[in-house]
Amino acid sequence: MPTPPPDLIQLTRAQVLQALRQLDAVGPRMPLSTVYDLVYKSRRYAPRAVAQLAYRLALGQPDAVWPLPAGAPTNQVLEKLSFTIATKRPTLENSPLLDGDVAAQEQMQELYTGPVPATPPAPVRRPVAEAPPAPAEVQEPLAHYAAPEPYAKPQALAELFMPEEKLDAALAALRRRRNLILQGPPGTGKTFLARRLAWLELGATDARRLELVQFHPSYSYEDFVQGFRPDGQGQFQLQNGILLNFCQRAAQDLERPYFLLIDELNRGNVARIFGELLLLLEADKRGPAHAVRLPYAPAGSPPFFVPENVHLIGTMNLADRSLAPLDYALRRRFAFVNLEPEFGAPLQQFLAAQGVPEAVVTRLTARLSDLNQTIADDPELGPDFYIGHSYFCQPPTNPAEASAWLQLILEQEIAPLLADYWLDQPAKAAQQRKKLLS
Incomplete structure (x- = not known):
């Protein structure tokens, strides 16, 4: 029997949501596919397993077989229903459940961690439980730039408060x-700009070729590159980190750029987290010719390299005194762009376009410009x-509420910073707070 085209597969978003609820109700979610994940409310599912269950629920036949193969045909059906399909996070070849294009899984796994055994373990399927009744109406806001x-x-240029010359640079x-690396004080739009730089190079808001990760003090080489981590059976398995998974995806699509965004880059122990990237990040050290052996990789496995189409954009908060600066070996692998607060014409025009009264805009820009000048003149701050402009980029829709909105931000978000900035000078902190709120 010929396979019907994706356009003829009749599924509704409500049926897919019902399938997701049932998968959660049965117990631990099914392991992720190697090639694709369906991402919903920060949870990940194997797309074909979701489509299979939704199809059975739609037909009322617990033995019905989903007629489309894994990969693009199944993904197209789910994407037309406004679900997000991501290409990342492979499962290990000895996982008890596999879903998706097995040939593609084995090819990607072999690229960095060696060939998989000739006979993979047989798939295990959970029985389909009785489906709970679907709600009469499903309402879920679609994410901005979801497609x-x-x-x-x-x-x-319409979204960023920066001149075209600086964006081009x-x-x-x-x-x-x-x-x-985009560096600057807090609230200067570093992460916002990082995503848009990637979009400009991609030519589209394509989430499938963009990955965001945030470093923190507990983040490690094993999380980012490769290491042993416990699985669902309480055993430790060698698992690839975000970087290896991302590079595997990029290596399958060398004609197009891929972007890894690292938020708060200097909040982690960067030298320890990066490991081999100290060498492989350099623009002239990309590709198989510069591959290195990973310390956790099994004997005989291929060495690792960073594909030429991978780009990294990091953000650094310069105001946190608890963070150590990057060492020079890492620093010379990056170009740096400094970002500063923008309380001039771009912000004023933006707020005016949002309906914020002129008097409120004038008060905002005058108070913050004066406060930043005081901060710059202080030898212990600089x-x-x-204080960045991002605090003020979401004004209320009702212009009558703008004055109260500004006052709340100044009292609840900006004023507490002043007590920390002048911790050893409480009189000066109180003076600056009074000027800000008067």
Whole structure:
């Protein structure tokens, strides 16, 4: 019997949501597919397993077989129902459950961790439980940029508070070094800009070629590159980290760029987390010719390399005194772009376009500009401790509420910073707070 095209597979979003609830109700979620994940409310599922269960629920036949193969045919059906399909996080070849394109799984696994055994373990399937009744109406807001949309410089300039010359310079640095760090005080839009730089290079808001990770003090080499971690059976298995999974995806699509965004890069122990990246990040050290052996890799497995189409964009908060600066060996692998607060014409025009009254805009920009000048003049603080404009980028929709909105931000978000900035000078902190709120 010929396979019907994806357009003829009749599934509704409500049926797929019902399948997701049933998978959660049965117990631990099914292991992720090697090639694709369906991402919903921060949880991940094997797309074909979800489609299979939704199809059975739709037909009322517990033995019905989903007629489409894994991969693009199944993903197209789910994406048309506004579900997000991500290409990441492979399962190990000895996982008790496998889903998706097995040939592609084995090919990606072999690229970095050696060939899989000739006979993989037989799949194990959970019995389909009785489906709970579906709600009469399903309402879920769709995420902004959920589906890839074209993205170009005019859109970026409309969203960013920076001149075109500085945006061009940041793009040129990213293309030249392939590794870029956006650094500046808190609230200057570093992560916001990082995502849009990637979109400009991709030409679209394509989440499938973009990965975001945040470093923190507990983050390790085993999380980022490769290491032994416990599985669901209480045993330790060698598992690839985010970097290896991301590089595997990029290596299958060398004609197009891929972007790994690292938020709060200097909040982790960067030298320890990066490991071999100290060498492989350099623009002229990409590709198989510069591959190195990973310390956890099994004997005989292929060495690891960073594909030429992988780009890294990191963000660094300069105001946190608890963070150590990057060492020089890592620093010279990146180009750096400094970001500063913008309380001039771009922010004023943006707030005016949002309906914020002119008097409120004038008060906001005057108070914050004066406060930042005081911070810059303090020898123990300086420009790294500026207050950024991002605090004020979401004004209320009702112009009558703008004055109260500004006052709340100044009292609840900005004023507490002043007590920390001048911890040893409480009189000065109180003075600056009074000027800010008066």
